[in-house]
Amino acid sequence: MLDVVFIMLIFFIVTASFVKEVGLDTNVPEENDQPPPPDADPNIVVDIRQDNQVWIEQRRVDARAIRSNIERMRAELPEATVIIRTHERADAKTYVAVADAARAANAPSVVLVPLPEATRAQ
Numbered sequence: 001m002l003d004v005v006f007i008m009l010i011f012f013i014v015t016a017s018f019v020k021e022v023g024l025d026t027n028v029p030e031e032n033d034q035p036p037p038p039d040a041d042p043n044i045v046v047d048i049r050q051d052n053q054v055w056i057e058q059r060r061v062d063a064r065a066i067r068s069n070i071e072r073m074r075a076e077l078p079e080a081t082v083i084i085r086t087h088e089r090a091d092a093k094t095y096v097a098v099a100d101a102a103r104a105a106n107a108p109s110v111v112l113v114p115l116p117e118a119t120r121a122q
Contacts, residue, residue, distance in 0.1 A: 041077070041080060043080050044074070044080045044081070047085045049087055049090065050089045052090055057073075063097055066098055066101040067101040067102075067104050070082060070101060074105055079108060083111050084099060085113050085114065088114065095112065
């Protein structure tokens with residue numbers, strides 16, 4: 001009887017598939033209270049609000065127009081980093097859509113940061 005248990009154990013170990021977990025590779029900078037220097041390069045800032053609305057340059061943008069807006073802004077600022085400021089309760093699906101649109105627009109870097117408290121209330 002013990003032999004049967006060991007054989008079954010070996011069978012389950014050999015046939016078990018090892019699954020690699022899939023996750024998001026987010027680039028979240030460390031908190032810093034120092035403002036950027038005045039001569040710093042401007043960035044492209046995209047806000048994702050709590051209700052998953054996407055805002056670029058203080059105006060609401062439809063999900064289908066995110067890439068074209070980022071491409072337009074990158075034409076003006078070719079080396080600009082895309083900063084995605086997102087509310088903690090926003091869906092990850094919205095963040096992924098914006099990050100994918102930024103990468104499709106050939107943004108050199110995409111950064112995820114928390115949405116500041118002042119912007120959350122708007």
